[in-house]
Every structure is written in structure tokens, then in C-alpha cells.
Amino acid sequence: MIVHPNISALTALLTERSRAAILAALMDGKFHTASELAYMASIKPQTASFHLAKLEENNLIICEKHGRFRYFRLANDEVANTLEIIMAISPLPEVRSLNQSSQLKKLESARTCYDHLAGRVSVSLTKLMEEAGYIERDNKKFLVTKSGELFFEDFGVDLVGLSKKRRAFSNACLDWSERTYHLGGALGNGLFERYLELDWIETKENSREVVITDRGKSGFKDLFGLEI
Amino acid sequence: MIVHPNISALTALLTERSRAAILAALMDGKFHTASELAYMASIKPQTASFHLAKLEENNLIICEKHGRFRYFRLANDEVANTLEIIMAISPLPEVRSLNQSSQLKKLESARTCYDHLAGRVSVSLTKLMEEAGYIERDNKKFLVTKSGELFFEDFGVDLVGLSKKRRAFSNACLDWSERTYHLGGALGNGLFERYLELDWIETKENSREVVITDRGKSGFKDLFGLEI
DNA sequence: TAAATAATACGATGCTCATCGAAGTATGGA
DNA sequence: TCCATACTTCGATGAGCATCGTATTATTTA
Structure with missing residues (x-):
């Protein structure tokens, strides 16, 4: 008798090409209609x-119905x-x-991971925030330090509001392209929203790609010393 | 066009019941013959x-042929x-x-992970070594400190010999039962071998279960202050 | 009220693939 | 030299399941 965790139950759902494509499409954190997802997965x-x-x-996605549309999200x-x-x-x-190769390069540079920033830029920002002493990694999550609290509030991220959300405040999210951690959870989302608000980044329709604007380039440099 | 890592390619190999059973059996880090693995997977x-x-x-396992036997290992x-x-x-x-439930409990307590110790005991030992300042986690690996060098040599682990092996010196290995890290790589293996040598632990035939001997219990208590 | 659109339900089809019996190869020992 | 053992190859079988055509339901628009 071999006892081991149930590998098959989870991976069986991911193995199938079409389902994997659907889930990958939903990784942008947005809602998509059934037809959209069918088109994206070529079925x-x-x-x-x-x-x-x-x-x-299997509780991997949720659905909201509006009129004759059904919107799906992770x-x-x-x-x-x-x-x-x-x-x-x-x-x-x-x-x-x-075409595919350049698309891959763009994704490796900056993309959305559900509802926060991922890729080379995100991993760099996370590292710089750690080095600056704003956050500290504690196993699978990040803690905000005293000086971090000041920093985030100053930057326009409402930590108190974020901490009230019914979700992980911050988690260390494994980055598939960099193979190390970036900042996720409510805090990661809060920063992402703020970057958008400041026009530092732009998202693209039907893609996980994130573009850093000129304003963003100088912003990230001033704030974190990050050259893009 | 959706660009993302090829999830299916990996998970397809793992999803199948028999293959998952074979791989789980090989997680003890030992060589097994084809017949043994067939029996373990009930095929x-x-x-x-x-x-x-x-x-x-697919490079998940390797094979060594000795006479009419073929020995497989991860x-x-x-x-x-x-x-x-x-x-x-x-x-x-x-x-x-x-039976299965008690088996699972034993595995959660102490088991082999490839060629080093895993489970609650291993995670505790890793934490205690970190707290004692012998090792420090650096992302996905552990670094040995100055005081750690003394400690390991004193305990009978040959760090210089280990560092010459053609494999990761030490890596932070994610523990499925504890959901946090334990010490793996050459150093994890070195400690494991030393525990065996000192009769602190015993391995079982055809199982990943590891038994802590009475000598081990007092040893781990004296050395790390760990109550088992 | 009728037509158009979004999505689901059902049934038929066909493909992939694990499984195992039968047969074959390689090795070791009597 | 013959048999036993370990393992592989080949071919047949069958089960699971993704796919899509057809039909149906629900909602919006004209």
C-alpha cells in the first residue's frame, strides 16, 4: 500500500490542453465570458x-451571471x-x-499574475523593497515593517483598507519566469492598482502583458532606483 | 495566441495513477527494480x-543495468x-x-525525501538549526555560517567532501506535509547518513517511513533541544 | 412577436492510451 | 545445454473522455 498525497486529483484537471489554456487565459485576473474563453482556447x-x-x-473558477452572459474568473x-x-x-x-518568441520576452519582463504584477520587473521591485527594509519575507508571506508602513501610505496605498479585505494580506508568489518570489496578495494588488492610477503601467486587452510607461520608468527609478 | 509554460507536458506524466505510484515509490531515493515497482504500483x-x-x-528517472536486473531511481x-x-x-x-490513516501519520512525522529527512521532525530540525545560527536561508538554498561549519564538522559531517559532490550543496526543499521548508541537497543527505551511522534513525524496507530510535530521541534532544 | 445572440444539454463519434496476454530476448545458474 | 528469471516488444482490447453537431433554453433587441 502506497500512501501519498493525491497528485492525480489536481493535475488531472490541468493536464488537458483546453482546460490549461482556459486557466492560463484567466491568469490575467479579469472576468471573461464563456465565448471569449472558447475562442482563446481554440475550441x-x-x-x-x-x-x-x-x-x-472543482472550485478552481467562479462564475457571475449578468443577463445572457456568464463571466468567469479564477x-x-x-x-x-x-x-x-x-x-x-x-x-x-x-x-x-x-512573434511567439517576442511575446514570451514581453511576458517575462512584466505581466499580470491574477491581480498583481509579475515578471522580471516585479521580482526586482520586490527585492528592492526588501533591501530598503520596507518588507520582510516570512516563509510564504511578506511582512510590512514600520518604515514600510510609512512608505506605502506615503506612496498612496491604504494599508488599513487592504488589511480588512477577506484575503491574504500579502503572499510570496512564485514567479514562473524568474523562479523566485514576487509580492502578491492584497498588498501586491494594492500596489498594482496604484501603479495603474499613476499611469506608470498599462495593461493590454486579451493579454497578460504589462507595459511600463515613460512616466513609470522614471517613477520606478526615483522611488526604487530601478533602471528598466 | 497564448504563451505560457507547458503545464500539460509535465502534469500529464504525473496524472496517471500507475506512474504517480511509481514516482511516489521512488521518492525514497533508493534504486528499485522494474518488478518491484510493478508490484508497488499493482500492475x-x-x-x-x-x-x-x-x-x-522524459528524464524523470534514470536506469542502471546490472545483469538481468534494471535498477531505477529518480x-x-x-x-x-x-x-x-x-x-x-x-x-x-x-x-x-x-491502517492507511496511521501510515499517513507516520509519514507526516518522519520520512525520507529522496535521500534526506523530511516531515515534521525534519522541518523542526531545520528551524532549530536556523535559530541556532548554524544555517541561514537564502531564497531556495541554505548557507552554512561560520559557527555552522564548526557545528557540522564537530557532529561528524564532512562539509568539504560534500561540497565537492556534483549536486546542489544544500537546497530548501518544500515539505508537503508541513508546507514549509526543510534542508535538502548534499548537506541534507550528509546529515541523514550521519543520523543513520549513529543509529539515531532507521529506515524501513519498501516504505518512506523513518523511525526515530531511543538513541535518536535523546540525541536530538541533547543536540537541538528537540522533544519528540 | 419574431429574430438574434449567449450559453447549455445531449448524444454520437472517434481518439488516446493504459492494460495485459502472448511471445521474444537477455542473463544466470544447474 | 536446458531451464528459470527479469524484462521488453507487439498486438488486441477496452475504457475514458474531449469534441462537435444538433437541439433547447434564456435573454436581448428590433
Whole structure:
């Protein structure tokens, strides 16, 4: 008798190409309709509907109905985090085209991970915040120091408001491209929203790609000393 | 076009019940013959042969031939670590019998992870060594401090010899039962071997279970202040 | 009220793949 | 030289399951 955790139960859902594509598409943290996801995964709506039902049953995604549309999203950031971990230990896709290769480079530089920033830029920012003494990693989460509290409030992130949300305040999220941690959770989301507000970053439709604006480049340099 | 790591390629190999059972059996870090693995996974030798070929092709396991026997082992500790990570984020198996439940408890307490110690005991020891200032975690590996060098040499672990091995000197290995890190790599293995040498621990045939002997209990208490 | 759109339900199809019996190869020992 | 053992190869079988055509339900718009 071999006793081991139930590997199959989770991975079986991820193994199937179409479902993996759907989940990868949902990693942008946004809501998507069933038809959109069908298109993104290159399958017919009926097939997508079948997979979406299965993913919802297993609590990987949630659904909100508005009129005749059904909007799907990842269930929570724990699911997103789990997907990132699996991506981190999975092989990179074989690059078949120049287009795909440049797309991959952009994603490795900066992308959304559910509802916060990921990629080279995010990992650098996280490191710089650690070095500056604003945050400290405690195993799988980050703690905000005294000087960090001042820093974040000063930057315009409402820590008190964030801490009231019914979700992890901050977690150390494994980055699939950098294979180390970046800042996630409510705090990661708070920073992300603030960057957007300040026009330091821009997100793209139907892609996880994040573009750093010129204003962002000088902002990140002034604030953290980060050259992009 | 969706660009992301190829989740399916990895998880497909792990999802299949028989292959998962084979890999779980190999997590003890020992060599096993094809027949042994077939028996452990409750399949016929032909079927095992088919799966073993597939796993070898994908560099998850390696094979050494001695006479008419073929001995299989996990390819390296990176594979072992990857398996532990997936186990860590997978739901625990449904417990079907008392026997299975007590087996699971024993594994959670102390077991082998590839070629070093894992489970509650290992996580505690790692923490205590960190608190004592012998090691420091640096992201995904552990560094040995000056006082640590003295400590390990004094305990009978040959650090210079270990550092010459063609493998990671020490890595932070994610523990599936405790969901935090324990000490792995060459140093983890060195300690494991030394515990065995001192009769502090005993391994069981065909199981990842590790038993702490009475001598071990007093040893761990004297050395680290760990009550078992 | 009728047509268009979003999505699901159901059933048929077909593909992938694990499994195992039968047969074959390699090695060791009597 | 013959048999036993360890393992692999090949081929047949069958189960699971993704896919999609067709039909249906729900909602919006004209």
C-alpha cells in the first residue's frame, strides 16, 4: 500500500490542453465570458462550456451571471498562486515563431499574475523593497515593517483598507519566469492598482502583458532606483 | 495566441495513477527494480515497463543495468523537489482505512525525501538549526555560517567532501506535509547518513517511513533541544 | 412577436492510451 | 545445454473522455 498525497486529483484537471489554456487565459485576473474563453482556447463554445462546468465544480473558477452572459474568473488568489507554482516547474513552450518568441520576452519582463504584477520587473521591485527594509519575507508571506508602513501610505496605498479585505494580506508568489518570489496578495494588488492610477503601467486587452510607461520608468527609478 | 509554460507536458506524466505510484515509490531515493515497482504500483510487469520507458524518456528517472536486473531511481534531486512541490499543493488523499490513516501519520512525522529527512521532525530540525545560527536561508538554498561549519564538522559531517559532490550543496526543499521548508541537497543527505551511522534513525524496507530510535530521541534532544 | 445572440444539454463519434496476454530476448545458474 | 528469471516488444482490447453537431433554453433587441 502506497500512501501519498493525491497528485492525480489536481493535475488531472490541468493536464488537458483546453482546460490549461482556459486557466492560463484567466491568469490575467479579469472576468471573461464563456465565448471569449472558447475562442482563446481554440475550441467550440459547447466544449468550453463542458470544461468550465468541470472547473467550477472543482472550485478552481467562479462564475457571475449578468443577463445572457456568464463571466468567469479564477476562484481566488490561492488558485492563481498554485498555477504559478506549477508553471514555475513546468518546461517552457517550444518557440515556433518570432512573434511567439517576442511575446514570451514581453511576458517575462512584466505581466499580470491574477491581480498583481509579475515578471522580471516585479521580482526586482520586490527585492528592492526588501533591501530598503520596507518588507520582510516570512516563509510564504511578506511582512510590512514600520518604515514600510510609512512608505506605502506615503506612496498612496491604504494599508488599513487592504488589511480588512477577506484575503491574504500579502503572499510570496512564485514567479514562473524568474523562479523566485514576487509580492502578491492584497498588498501586491494594492500596489498594482496604484501603479495603474499613476499611469506608470498599462495593461493590454486579451493579454497578460504589462507595459511600463515613460512616466513609470522614471517613477520606478526615483522611488526604487530601478533602471528598466 | 497564448504563451505560457507547458503545464500539460509535465502534469500529464504525473496524472496517471500507475506512474504517480511509481514516482511516489521512488521518492525514497533508493534504486528499485522494474518488478518491484510493478508490484508497488499493482500492475503487471509489462505495464510497468511501458511506464518506466516513458518516464526515462522524459528524464524523470534514470536506469542502471546490472545483469538481468534494471535498477531505477529518480533522475536527480530537482525531480524529487518538483514532486514534493506538487504533493504540497495537491489535496490529501481520502483516507479509506485505519491502517492507511496511521501510515499517513507516520509519514507526516518522519520520512525520507529522496535521500534526506523530511516531515515534521525534519522541518523542526531545520528551524532549530536556523535559530541556532548554524544555517541561514537564502531564497531556495541554505548557507552554512561560520559557527555552522564548526557545528557540522564537530557532529561528524564532512562539509568539504560534500561540497565537492556534483549536486546542489544544500537546497530548501518544500515539505508537503508541513508546507514549509526543510534542508535538502548534499548537506541534507550528509546529515541523514550521519543520523543513520549513529543509529539515531532507521529506515524501513519498501516504505518512506523513518523511525526515530531511543538513541535518536535523546540525541536530538541533547543536540537541538528537540522533544519528540 | 419574431429574430438574434449567449450559453447549455445531449448524444454520437472517434481518439488516446493504459492494460495485459502472448511471445521474444537477455542473463544466470544447474 | 536446458531451464528459470527479469524484462521488453507487439498486438488486441477496452475504457475514458474531449469534441462537435444538433437541439433547447434564456435573454436581448428590433
